[in-house]
Amino acid sequence: MSHIKVQNKPGFVRETTSTAIINNDSDSYQKYKHAKALRESKNQKIDRLEKEVEELRNMLVKFVEGGALNHK
Numbered sequence: 672m673s674h675i676k677v678q679n680k681p682g683f684v685r686e687t688t689s690t691a692i693i694n695n696d697s698d699s700y701q702k703y704k705h706a707k708a709l710r711e712s713k714n715q716k717i718d719r720l721e722k723e724v725e726e727l728r729n730m731l732v733k734f735v736e737g738g739a740l741n742h743k
Contacts, residue, residue, distance in 0.1 A: 674684035674693070682696030694700065 673687045674695075675687060677683040677685055677692060682694060682699065684693050684695055685691070686693055
């Protein structure tokens, strides 16, 4: 398997057999993977918080509907 540098694209090579373009810049790839992991972690945290808020809202509705705040 041989590779040819892609013109005007540092860090990219073309695989001569399949003609696929390959990114061989491992630092950029690691930065991408790290950024992706951070995004996924933040999205999971947001999902968890949304579920907790929904649970609190449901508890509050049950509390109010149960007459706990209806003083007479």
